[in-house]
Amino acid sequence: MSGHATFEPKNPALKWFESRLPLVGLIHSSFIAYPTPRNLNYWWTFGGILSLMLVCQILTGVVLVMHYTPHATLAFDSVEHIMRDVSYGWLLRYMHANGASMFFIAVYIHMFRGLYYGSYKNPREVLWILGCIIYLLMMATGFMGYVLPWGQMSFWGATVITNLFSAIPVVGPTIVQWLWGGFSVDNATLNRFFSLHYLLPFMIAGVVVLHVWALHVVGQNNPTGVEPKSEKDTVPFTPYATIKDAFGMVCFLIFFSWFLFYIPNYLGHADNYIPANPLVTPAHIVPEWYYLPFYAMLRSVPDKLGGVLTMFGAIAVLFFVPWLDTSKVRSGAYRPLFKQFFWIWLAVCIGLGWLGSKPAEGGYVIAGRILTVWYFVHFLVILPLLGLFEKPKAVPASITEAVLGKNKGAAPASTGAQAPQTKG
């Protein structure tokens, strides 16, 4: 981690401490002197935004627990108590509930960024896989959190998702019983989900440390996909990246505040304000928006085990992207065909998300099948073949040349790249 300047403490007390635990030096080399490519665009600010959202979730979560009661007969009322009686309880709960959605918006943008600019390619495979693990942990955390208010959607969401495991041959039904701690979703389920909902965010924080560590070993990718070759290609993290990240965070927080203060229930579901009733399923159950594309895939396969495998496969395939993409050119900016297929795939993901919110009937199911097939074809057929047949554009010799020279091919493809609200 050699930077533009190294940390040499002058202060004797700090010197004494540094020689015993080089903590300040580590922070200095990671977040101050750390060389970042000079051409990073705003899609690169989402890593910082994600860290901010994780801190926000943990802070609001820890405070919510001070007022929340994890019991099947009391949970719903305790959430209402937070909303009505606890001073600023409404704010803390809305921050937490909407914060989860913001966290997912940010992670989807962050992942799409990686997929577009080829950030998963050699030597960043481990970095990418750690990211996929964080994403999985986030999904588990969000799912278990949504169960805690113990409304109708909490209950039936938990029922449907835990039942996915019953599709596993032979041991499936036993696994489900052991997940529930009973014969249906009930108090035992709520308690264990609460425990895990508290634990998982700290595991995420741990994996984030590994993710950032891996990042600092291999260095950041950049819009050209060309590795920095000289000092001229990089700038020190502080002030350049720090200020840019901070600006990105402020903009993101404005977006977050708009949801928080004007439409705090827009991303939620009205049925979750009805207390859980194990005897009546709501007429139309849908998961939280961030799971919708996967839900659409689940429903488009008319076979139980097949549907479950398809859904998990859609996530599993992400882990293999570094090896499925055979192209030698890293950044999508220099890959004319890949670029088109990327946007089609993004549209497919958003389409699947929309279909996931629709009832499972008629044309919706057929459209869901077509898009599901396309999702997998993109990864399993198009990505490997493109690398062999596509003729990439000329890649600049260096980042500096791309930034200062005529060859500006790597300008961020910002058109049509509004914050995607749905993922794939």
Add this chain to the structure above:
Amino acid sequence: MATTGTAETTRRDFLYIATGAMGAVGAAALVWPFVSQLQPDASVLALSSTEVDLSLIEEGQIVTVKWRGKPVFVWNRTAEDVTKAKDVPVASLIDPVARNANLAADAPATDANRAAEGDGREKWLVVVGICTHLGCVPIGHAGEFDGWFCPCHGSEYDSAGRVRRGPAPENLAVPPYQFVSDTKISIG
């Protein structure tokens, strides 16, 4: 471990392996309670039987009772419902097995094997009200087959609670139950 020096097995290798094996057994013994606690506990198991008074159920009515935290449907079927269910050839069913906890595991899914046993009792259908797809509670008297329709992913069941349209793979389960008198059943 003992590859330095001689390749021969030594007394020390034996001690290493024996110690490691003991350690592994100990670790497994310690892990077990952590896994085992996930099971349904004694208080959950204790609540496992429910009685239903059939005399209160009108002809054509489906009543939902709670058993082990789950809904159970008790349906007083009309003669027409029964005939319709009987007319369906078992071979044409998605799931040709009765799924009746009171019968052998491979009993065919005829209406007689799905309904209550005994003279004049065939009108009674007792099934766990949990869709065999992903566990939603299906809506009664709905769907194309005059049984149930599941609002979650569109599975449909007929008047014997047999699945007639996917994605559900199995017929609605018939729970273990018996008649304690002519008008009362005990489920569980």
